[in-house]
Amino acid sequence: MKQNREKRIMDAESQDKRKRDSRKAREAILDAAEAVFAQHGFAGARIDAIANASGYNSGLLFRYFGDKLGLYAEVLKRVDREVDELLAHVFMPLLNDEVTVSHAPQFRPFLETMIKTFFDYLLEHPRIVSILTWEMAEGWQMFAKITSQFPTENSEQFEIFFHKAWMAGLLRSDFIPKIQFSMIFQICQTYLASLPLYQMMLSGEDLAATGHFARARKYLINFIVAGMMSDPDGTKPTI
Helix, strand or coil, rough: CCCHHHHHHHHHHHHHHHHHHHHHCCCCCCCCCCHHHHHHHHHCCCCHHHHCCCCCCCCHHHHHHHCHHHHHHHHHHHHHHHHHHHHHHHHHHHHCCCCCCCCCHHHHHHHHHHHHHHHHHHHHHHHHHHHHHHHHHCCCCCHHHHHHCCCHHHHHHHHHHHHHHHHHCCECCCCCCHHHHHHHHHHHHHHHHHHHHHHCCCCCCCCCHHHHHHHHHHHHHHHHHHEEEECCCCCCCCC
C-alpha cells in the first residue's frame, strides 16, 4: 500500500514536471517566433531560424504548433490575450456604466485612458508593432487565414459602447464603431512604426527619449479625442 502511494506521488510529480517543461518550451518557441516574424515577416521567417533561436529542435515546433501558420497564429493569439486582459482590467467595469457612456466628463477620460493603454502596450512591445506593420504591407493576407481563431466578445462590447456614446451625443460620427475602436490602436501603431522615418526628418532630436514618448502620447490623445468627440456645445455632425 505504501509503495503504491509513493508511486502515485512520483507519477504526479513527474507529470507536473513534464507540464512545466512543456509550458517553458512553448513560451521559448513563441518568444523566438515573435522575434523572427518581427524581423522577417511571415513569408521571410524560417522554421529552422526559429528553432535555433528558441533552443529547441524544429520537430518540437511542429509537434506543438503543427506548421508555420499554426505557430504564427499562436504568436498573435498570445498578443490578443494580453490585450484582452489589459482591456478587461482597465475598462470592463465601466462598459456597462451608463454615466460613463452618456456624460462627457466621464467619457473623455475613458477615451483618453484607452489611447494611453494602447500606446503604452505597443511601446513596450516593438516586435508586435513590426509584425502588424508587415501584415499591413502584405494586405493582411496571413491574418485573414487565422482571424476566425480569435474571440470577438471584447470588441463587440466596445462596439456597443461606442454606439451608445454616439446616441448620447458624445461622438462626432456614427461611422462603424468597430472601425473607430480599431483605428485608435492602429494610429498608435502607425506612429511608433514610423519613428525611424521621423528620426530621419528630425536628425537633431532624440525621438527615442522617454520625454519625447510622453509628448507624443499626449499629442495623439488630444488628436484622437478631438477628432472623435463632439464639440462641447453638443454639436454632433454626421461624418
